[in-house]
Amino acid sequence: MSDIVPEAIEAYIEAHTSERAAVFHDLARETREKMAAYMMQVGKVEGAFLKLLAQITGAKRTLEIGTFTGYSALCLAEGMPDDGHVITCDIDPEATEMARSYWAQSPHGAKIELRLGPALDTIKTLEGPFDLVFIDADKPNYIHYWEAVLPKVRQGGVIAADNVLWSGRVVDPRDELDLAMDRFNKHVYNDPRAECVMLSVRDGITLARKM
Numbered sequence: 001m002s003d004i005v006p007e008a009i010e011a012y013i014e015a016h017t018s019e020r021a022a023v024f025h026d027l028a029r030e031t032r033e034k035m036a037a038y039m040m041q042v043g044k045v046e047g048a049f050l051k052l053l054a055q056i057t058g059a060k061r062t063l064e065i066g067t068f069t070g071y072s073a074l075c076l077a078e079g080m081p082d083d084g085h086v087i088t089c090d091i092d093p094e095a096t097e098m099a100r101s102y103w104a105q106s107p108h109g110a111k112i113e114l115r116l117g118p119a120l121d122t123i124k125t126l127e128g129p130f131d132l133v134f135i136d137a138d139k140p141n142y143i144h145y146w147e148a149v150l151p152k153v154r155q156g157g158v159i160a161a162d163n164v165l166w167s168g169r170v171v172d173p174r175d176e177l178d179l180a181m182d183r184f185n186k187h188v189y190n191d192p193r194a195e196c197v198m199l200s201v202r203d204g205i206t207l208a209r210k211m
Contacts (some may be wrong), residue, residue, distance in 0.1 A: 089123070
């Protein structure tokens with residue numbers, strides 16, 4: 001992922017973002033050491049953003065599409081009350097095994113439920129309403145995820161989608177992944193069921209509120 005925000009600015013942002021608990025540092029380090037696609041993990045700034053988003057929305061039921069090694073799910077859980085519940089979906093047993101091991105080290109890990117299997121199949125089995133949804137999985141399916149979850153989000157609930165700037169390539173899309181993200185961004189923008197704002201946090205996050 002190429003830099004969108006200048007490196008010095010990114011460093012300044014990180015230096016002025018609240019620190020994370022030790023479990024997050026350990027999880028980030030092991031992910032970098034053991035996962036070839038370690039860059040898929042949300043970092044300190046985006047993690048803090050997700051925690052605050054859960055707190056601000058007062059989310060008690062959250063759905064995450066794309067678990068990887070569990071950093072973002074734990075951030076969401078940390079921002080939710082003791083009776084909060086995060087359902088997170090993934091298809092990778094190796095990455096999610098690491099996730100489980102770190103969730104077990106946190107007092108917030110008990111709020112997280114992992115569903116292994118294709119997310120679209122899992123979503124069909126879930127009943128709403130959800131207060132908050134975080135989409136961060138395979139990019140060609142983003143529109144399908146949006147359409148699957150929006151009816152299950154409560155009125156006034158929030159959907160957050162990661163990687164919407166796609167290292168800046170959405171400005172001049174060339175390959176199929178670039179085009180998929182650009183199509184998703186246009187789809188959300190033109191959907192009358194929600195209002196949205198795109199933010200340049202890390203690789204871009206869109207926040208959408210269901211009308």
